[in-house]
Amino acid sequence: MTDAALDFATDPPTWRHRAWKMAIRLFRHRSFRIGFGITLLLVVVATFGPLLVKTDPTAMQMRFRFRPPSERFLMGTDGFGRDVFSRFIYGAQLSLWIGLWVAVLSGIAGTFFGVLSGYVRAIDSLVMRVMDALLAFPPILLAIGVNAALGPQVHSVIIALSVSYIPRTARIVRASALVVRELDYVQAAKISGASGLRIVWRHILPNSIGPLLVQLTFVFAYAILAEAALSFLGIGPPPPTPSWGNIIAEGRDYAVEAWWIMLFPGIGISLAALGMNLLGDGLRDVLDPRLKIEG
Amino acid sequence: MLRLITFRLAHAVPILLIIAVLAFLLMQLLPGDPAVLMAGEGATPQAIQEIRQRLNLDQPLVRQLGTWLLHLAQGDLGSSLQLNQTVVSAVAERLPVSLSLAAISLLITVPAGIMLGVVAAYARDSWLDAVAMAVALIGVSVPTFWIAILSVILFSVTLGWLPSAGYVPLSEGFVPWLLALIQPAIVLALFQIGFLARMTRSAMLDVLDQDFIRTARAKGVVESVVLWKHAFRNTLIAVLTVVGYIFSLLIGGSVIVEQVFALPGVGRLVVQAVLTRDYPLVQGTLLLFGFIFVLINIATDILYLIVDPRVRYD
Numbered sequence: 290m291t292d293a294a295l296d297f298a299t300d301p302p303t304w305r306h307r308a309w310k311m312a313i314r315l316f317r318h319r320s321f322r323i324g325f326g327i328t329l330l331l332v333v334v335a336t337f338g339p340l341l342v343k344t345d346p347t348a349m350q351m352r353f354r355f356r357p358p359s360e361r362f363l364m365g366t367d368g369f370g371r372d373v374f375s376r377f378i379y380g381a382q383l384s385l386w387i388g389l390w391v392a393v394l395s396g397i398a399g400t401f402f403g404v405l406s407g408y409v410r411a412i413d414s415l416v417m418r419v420m421d422a423l424l425a426f427p428p429i430l431l432a433i434g435v436n437a438a439l440g441p442q443v444h445s446v447i448i449a450l451s452v453s454y455i456p457r458t459a460r461i462v463r464a465s466a467l468v469v470r471e472l473d474y475v476q477a478a479k480i481s482g483a484s485g486l487r488i489v490w491r492h493i494l495p496n497s498i499g500p501l502l503v504q505l506t507f508v509f510a511y512a513i514l515a516e517a518a519l520s521f522l523g524i525g526p527p528p529p530t531p532s533w534g535n536i537i538a539e540g541r542d543y544a545v546e547a548w549w550i551m552l553f554p555g556i557g558i559s560l561a562a563l564g565m566n567l568l569g570d571g572l573r574d575v576l577d578p579r580l581k582i583e584g
Numbered sequence: 585m586l587r588l589i590t591f592r593l594a595h596a597v598p599i600l601l602i603i604a605v606l607a608f609l610l611m612q613l614l615p616g617d618p619a620v621l622m623a624g625e626g627a628t629p630q631a632i633q634e635i636r637q638r639l640n641l642d643q644p645l646v647r648q649l650g651t652w653l654l655h656l657a658q659g660d661l662g663s664s665l666q667l668n669q670t671v672v673s674a675v676a677e678r679l680p681v682s683l684s685l686a687a688i689s690l691l692i693t694v695p696a697g698i699m700l701g702v703v704a705a706y707a708r709d710s711w712l713d714a715v716a717m718a719v720a721l722i723g724v725s726v727p728t729f730w731i732a733i734l735s736v737i738l739f740s741v742t743l744g745w746l747p748s749a750g751y752v753p754l755s756e757g758f759v760p761w762l763l764a765l766i767q768p769a770i771v772l773a774l775f776q777i778g779f780l781a782r783m784t785r786s787a788m789l790d791v792l793d794q795d796f797i798r799t800a801r802a803k804g805v806v807e808s809v810v811l812w813k814h815a816f817r818n819t820l821i822a823v824l825t826v827v828g829y830i831f832s833l834l835i836g837g838s839v840i841v842e843q844v845f846a847l848p849g850v851g852r853l854v855v856q857a858v859l860t861r862d863y864p865l866v867q868g869t870l871l872l873f874g875f876i877f878v879l880i881n882i883a884t885d886i887l888y889l890i891v892d893p894r895v896r897y898d
Contacts, residue, residue: 422602425874425881427836430854434870437858438613514727518840521729522855537730544733545741555730562725570721 314575321571327564331557335385338378346375347529355547365549367539376531377553383532384513384561387447391512392505394451399458400501404489406459407466417463420456428453429515436524443526450515454508461504465497499576506569510562517558533558588889592882599878601653607871608652611863612645622665622861635665639864661868666860671868675850681751682849684761685841686834688769693776693830698816698823700777701784705792706811716781723778728837732771732844739767749846768845772837776830783826787819820891828884832877 315321349369356366364373406416423431432449439445469475475492483491519525520534528535533554540550614621619636636642639662640651655662661671669677704716740748746767752760791797792815800810839851846852850869857865 418598419602419606421599422606422874425599425603425832425877426870427832427873427877429836429839430870430873433839433854433858434607434610434866435613437861437863437866438610510725514725517727518729521727522840522843524855524858534727534729537733541733544737551730551733555727555734558730559722559726562727563721566721566725 311575315571318571318575320567321575324564324567324569324571327560328568331381331385331561331564334378335382339382342372342375342378344372344375346371346379346531348372355543357547358549364553365547367536367547367550368543373536373550373553376536377533377557380531380533380536380554381557381561383443383526383530384516384558387443387450387516388509388512388561388565390447391450391454391516392509394447395454395458395508396501396505398451399455400462400494400497402455402459403462403497404466404493407463408470408485408489408493413463416459420459423452424456426453428511429518432515432519433522433524436519441524441527443530446516446519446525449519450512453515454511458501458504458508461500462497465500466493469493469496499572503569503573503576506565506572510565510569513558513561513565517554585886585889589882589886592885596878596882600875603874603878604653604656604871605649607867607874608649610870611867614863618863622863624861638663656871661871662864664857664862664865666857666862667865671865671872674853674865675869675872678848678850678853680753681847682835682838682842682851684754685765685769685772685838685847685849686831688762688765689772689776689834689838690827690831692770692773693780693834694827696773697777697780698784700781702788702811702816704781704785705788708789708792717785720778720781720785723774723776724782725778726774728771728775729840729844731774732768732841735767735771736844751847751849765847768841768847771844772834772841775837776833779833780823780826780830784819784823787822788815791815791818817891821888824884824887824891828880831880835873835877 316325349371350366351369353366354368358365364377367373367376402416402420406413406420426434428450431453432446435449435452436445439448469492470488472492475488478488478492516525516532517534517537520532521538523535523538525534526532528539536554537551540547540554544551611618619632619639619641620627623632623635640648643651659672663670664674667674700716700720704713704720707713707716736748739746747764750764752764754761797810797814800814801807805814835851838849839854841847842849842851843855850873854866854869856862857869
């Protein structure tokens, strides 16, 4: 990891070579392969699905209420005669979209606060106390609170969940920053007059990227589960926007007679979370030098 | 020991203060006039004005914060707008339900998660490890509310073994209480079991690779003693940290489980409060949960000291 960071600073071709070797090692890892496959499948479904599905996910056709899965309605229809398959596809898009944004936003904000508190020691204890305080709220509850304040919209779900995952991300980046800033070559860079920003950009960030990436993969998985839970509770994106969570909530009352309404979105959520968790496991095993004992 | 407790409590004061300020600021995030929002549609100007005065919304921000903190110091978290109750009494009334659920769930989670993790680490790379970790992975990937509904269909609707909803207080007997809570508690535990098992396994793997384990085996110590006394004891710090975090997950998860099983707990209270725009209640409950979590963390730190005599806080 340290070597990779050094090469990044001095010798780009070697770095690219290492990245290639890293990719090969990742794909030798079984969890990573399976996780990558599941995630890729869902990304394809979410990206191209809406282009192929002609049925409007919100179109109600009362003639076709509660139709079981068939050739015409692959996942059946719900109580309003809406096509569950179409809702599933759009729900997939929303879920992955929210997961991605939460991972990106909490990653950026977490990195900012982590570097700030790991590198600028003067405000370390203040920043970390605020992070501790945020950490004291269970993520889903904090999300419920922020969401209540901002109103039931897609962007408030994203903000609410991002806020909940900032402290954990910040802690991870801070931990790397604390180690890296004491390394000899970083001290040397400092003495030779490198600016603080340069040290952060060239040394601290490249060295934090491994653990950060692992963490963000898990944040992605948690965000998908949390968004579904919020939607299920009626605090997510407002209906009739299809979200995996609110399709299940709407199908709940007919779970026995019209099982298809809640079955497919549940499988969708599980698969998405499973895929991201497996990706995270693979990344952690390959990127974390501590666990490389098995070779 | 006393010094440690004092130290930790002193350390917690600024965090508690920041939690209080954060909970206060949450209300300030509301777009537009909070009083209009809370009064709901079609409210008379008098009603809006009444809410504004009741919540000191007509005061300057700093003054509002001062009043909020002052009341807090006196144990006053404000009053619910809808329930005609103070936040403290509304929460206190529902706390036994949530605590019962959390306690049973934690009692299931800890042994199950640890066993799964230790067995997987011990049988590393065998089929047993693969099965244990697959179970754990499914636990952390399948949404709680979905499993809850499926479980109700199987155990309550189809088999009729367990009640599908409702709470029975402990005062009406241990067995009815347990019967009412066992299904929600197990459903709630699944995610935490998976989480704890995965953490326990990786902590155990770190320890099992160390020299003193080889030494213990070389001198002929029985495997079960190596596993539990030599290896597992050294992962207790890591495991304890996870258990502290699990408590936070339990509180979050109970919000969902209480909703599915219609348990009149604090989680259900929060959801109702959000849906009825009862912001003071949301704010007060969040604050209480934050405080509880800080206290749990202190308890965890004290447990560290008991578990591992090398730990010192200076």
